[in-house]
Amino acid sequence: MSVLVYTESENGAFKKASLEVASYAKGVADMMGTSVTAIAVNGGDTAPLGTYGVDKVLNLKDSKLDAFNAAAYAKGIAAAAKAEGATVVVLSQSANAKYLAPLLAVELEAGYASNVVALPESAAPFKVKRTAFTNKAFNITEISTDVKIVGLGKNAYGLKENSAAAATEDFSADLGTFGVEVASVDKATDKVSIADAEIVVSAGRGMKGPENWGMIEEMADILGAATACSKPVSDLGWRPHGEHVGQTGKPVASNLYIAIGISGAIQHLAGINSSKVKVVINTDPEAPFFKAADYGIVGDAFEIVPQLNEKLKAFKASNS
Amino acid sequence: MKILVCISHVPDTTSKINFTEGDTKFDTNGVQFVINPNDEFGLTRAMWFKEKQGASVDVVNVGGPETEPTLRKALAIGADTAIRVNTEAKDGFQVAKELAKVVQDGGYDLVIAGRESIDYNGGMVPGMLAGLTGANFVNTCISLEVDGTNATATREIDGGKETVTTSLPLVIGGQKGLVEESDLRIPNMRGIMMARKKPLSVVEPAGAATETTAVAFEKPAPKGAVKLVDTVDELIDLLHNEAKAI
Numbered sequence: 229m230s231v232l233v234y235t236e237s238e239n240g241a242f243k244k245a246s247l248e249v250a251s252y253a254k255g256v257a258d259m260m261g262t263s264v265t266a267i268a269v270n271g272g273d274t275a276p277l278g279t280y281g282v283d284k285v286l287n288l289k290d291s292k293l294d295a296f297n298a299a300a301y302a303k304g305i306a307a308a309a310k311a312e313g314a315t316v317v318v319l320s321q322s323a324n325a326k327y328l329a330p331l332l333a334v335e336l337e338a339g340y341a342s343n344v345v346a347l348p349e350s351a352a353p354f355k356v357k358r359t360a361f362t363n364k365a366f367n368i369t370e371i372s373t374d375v376k377i378v379g380l381g382k383n384a385y386g387l388k389e390n391s392a393a394a395a396t397e398d399f400s401a402d403l404g405t406f407g408v409e410v411a412s413v414d415k416a417t418d419k420v421s422i423a424d425a426e427i428v429v430s431a432g433r434g435m436k437g438p439e440n441w442g443m444i445e446e447m448a449d450i451l452g453a454a455t456a457c458s459k460p461v462s463d464l465g466w467r468p469h470g471e472h473v474g475q476t477g478k479p480v481a482s483n484l485y486i487a488i489g490i491s492g493a494i495q496h497l498a499g500i501n502s503s504k505v506k507v508v509i510n511t512d513p514e515a516p517f518f519k520a521a522d523y524g525i526v527g528d529a530f531e532i533v534p535q536l537n538e539k540l541k542a543f544k545a546s547n548s
Numbered sequence: 549m550k551i552l553v554c555i556s557h558v559p560d561t562t563s564k565i566n567f568t569e570g571d572t573k574f575d576t577n578g579v580q581f582v583i584n585p586n587d588e589f590g591l592t593r594a595m596w597f598k599e600k601q602g603a604s605v606d607v608v609n610v611g612g613p614e615t616e617p618t619l620r621k622a623l624a625i626g627a628d629t630a631i632r633v634n635t636e637a638k639d640g641f642q643v644a645k646e647l648a649k650v651v652q653d654g655g656y657d658l659v660i661a662g663r664e665s666i667d668y669n670g671g672m673v674p675g676m677l678a679g680l681t682g683a684n685f686v687n688t689c690i691s692l693e694v695d696g697t698n699a700t701a702t703r704e705i706d707g708g709k710e711t712v713t714t715s716l717p718l719v720i721g722g723q724k725g726l727v728e729e730s731d732l733r734i735p736n737m738r739g740i741m742m743a744r745k746k747p748l749s750v751v752e753p754a755g756a757a758t759e760t761t762a763v764a765f766e767k768p769a770p771k772g773a774v775k776l777v778d779t780v781d782e783l784i785d786l787l788h789n790e791a792k793a794i
């Protein structure tokens with residue numbers, strides 16, 4: 229018996245989300261009086277996993293897995309879960325983890341709860357709290373299968389140090405046939421993705437037109453943030469679809485979300501509610517976003533954003 | 549090509565979310581139900597395959613009689629026939645199992661489902677369905693072309709997109725991008741009239757078991773009032789010292 233955690237890496241290093249799921253897996257293992265095993269795919273230095281409570285790392289090394297393949301990764305993780313006799317498997321909610329989780333659930337005949345926000349309320353029966361209705365509510369889900377899969381929402385648990393040895397072993401598994409092959413990947417390597425970002429700078433129709441996004445991008449640069457936008461902005465073609473956030477776009481669970489010229493329609497708020505700190509800049513004091521935000525400035529983005537950028541630059545220069 | 553579009557019947561995005569029976573049931577009182585937005589993009593893409601490549605398009609929902617207006621709407625948009633599996637949808641696994649039977653009985657080549665339902669946000673039915681039927685699976689799919697039994701799809705990944713090649717039988721978890729917002733069709737009078745005559749068959753469930761149970765619901769704690777500031781200096785100070793966010 230153990231808790232298995234799938235720890236994703238990128239360019240040979242474990243992602244922050246992996247350290248968060250490792251911290252969470254340790255929390256679950258403590259509740260159940262067991263240890264934490266991580267499964268990594270072509271993982272690099274595994275020492276950071278030890279820092280966050282992982283006792284043992286199975287490193288699945290296979291050059292066929294250099295490109296992500298959901299079915300093959302699910303097979304590899306399932307084999308690790310069986311080898312370890314894992315009763316709980318923890319994953320992040322990255323695009324790839326969400327892709328493979330239901331396949332893994334079928335492989336392991338395991339019940340799966342996605343978007344989980346906290347440690348189990350109880351281990352037997354196994355009950356977890358998750359978001360539902362696109363962040364308009366929570367639901368407590370009981371998983372009744374022998375093996376349980378938990379998809380932990382980003383920034384829901386945080387990082388908790390808990391030193392362990394993290395002894396690493398090579399691991400191999402039958403990966404089945406690859407029915408889906410990656411032909412090409414189109415990813416801006418110099419930009420922070422919304423999924424990974426700690427800070428997201430988002431703008432709406434109040435920006436009037438795509439030619440005015442320079443100041444939004446500048447703010448994102450200064451803060452090391454990702455850029456995002458409201459739905460009409462991407463529908464109008466002012467910004468790429470990948471930036472559309474909200475109920476029908478990408479969910480945002482960043483530490484800080486800055487909304488500029490966005491009214492705060494219910495469908496927009498639903499997708500960004502999991503962000504910890506929300507800031508709004510809007511000319512209209514009646515804009516619904518003010519009811520959802522922590523901090524706000526009533527004013528014209530075309531005056532405030534350039535001022536804010538100057539001051540943020542100075543702040544960053546004196547605080548780094 | 550035989551296409552099946554999975555339709556989940558969800559509260560309209562503007563709905564107020566409330567619960568009844570001691571916070572154990574979603575309160576449907578006064579709630580308007582619609583085709584799940586991700587499925588609407590998929591259905592519209594399916595209509596393209598029908599019109600350009602002669603595909604047949606059936607729609608399916610696992611749910612009670614109350615979901616029939618949603619299926620009729622899909623017929624009015626242009627689907628050929630509708631199937632309702634007559635049982636309450638209880639969890640992702642049970643729904644996927646019921647759908648797997650429909651897929652196998654109907655011999656579908658392509659199943660178009662949505663990335664997630666906007667009610668329970670499970671994000672699991674399409675992947676489980678692919679796993680159960682042994683079909684290939686592409687999630688967060690934003691473009692799809694089919695040529696014979698070969699398919700090319702683009703999927704959204706964190707920070708970009710990825711193009712993949714695969715083959716039928718295939719299940720996709722679709723979303724906006726499959727078609728644009730402006731391509732979505734509002735049923736016209738003729739479509740609505742024709743939909744009344746199209747077959748909507750009700751099939752009895754296989755009686756699949758569940759793996760999870762939603763035992764209770766909670767609403768988020770009410771939010772404190774916003775702090776309004778007049779200057780950017782104050783904002784930076786609060787974000788740094790109070791919120792510790794920069």
Ligand SMILES: Cc1cc2nc3c(=O)[nH]c(=O)nc-3n(C[C@H](O)[C@H](O)[C@H](O)COP(=O)(O)OP(=O)(O)OC[C@H]3O[C@@H](n4cnc5c(N)ncnc54)[C@H](O)[C@@H]3O)c2cc1C
Pocket residue numbers: 431432433434435457458459460461472473474475476477488489490491492493494495496499509510511512515527528529530561585
């Ligand atoms: C089924 C469905 C799904 C949807 N899903 C989503 C979704 O996922 N995400 C989403 O974002 N929306 C979604 N919407 C759309 C949503 O209802 C709103 O229409 C949308 O969020 C509004 O975008 P906006 O705030 O950019 O524009 P607007 O509502 O036009 O607001 C612009 C704001 O900018 C302010 N403003 C104007 N000038 C300035 C200035 N100079 N400086 C500062 N502020 C200024 C205005 O006061 C106003 O508040 C959905 C709608 C439907 C029906």
Ligand SMILES: Nc1ncnc2c1ncn2[C@@H]1O[C@H](COP(=O)(O)O)[C@@H](O)[C@H]1O
Pocket residue numbers: 553554555556557584586587608609610611637640643660661662663664665666668669670671672673674
């Ligand atoms: N009860 C249902 N009947 C038919 N299709 C469904 C049902 N529930 C979910 N789906 C399909 O699965 C997708 C993802 O749903 P979910 O896994 O519930 O988030 C939806 O967009 C639908 O295409």
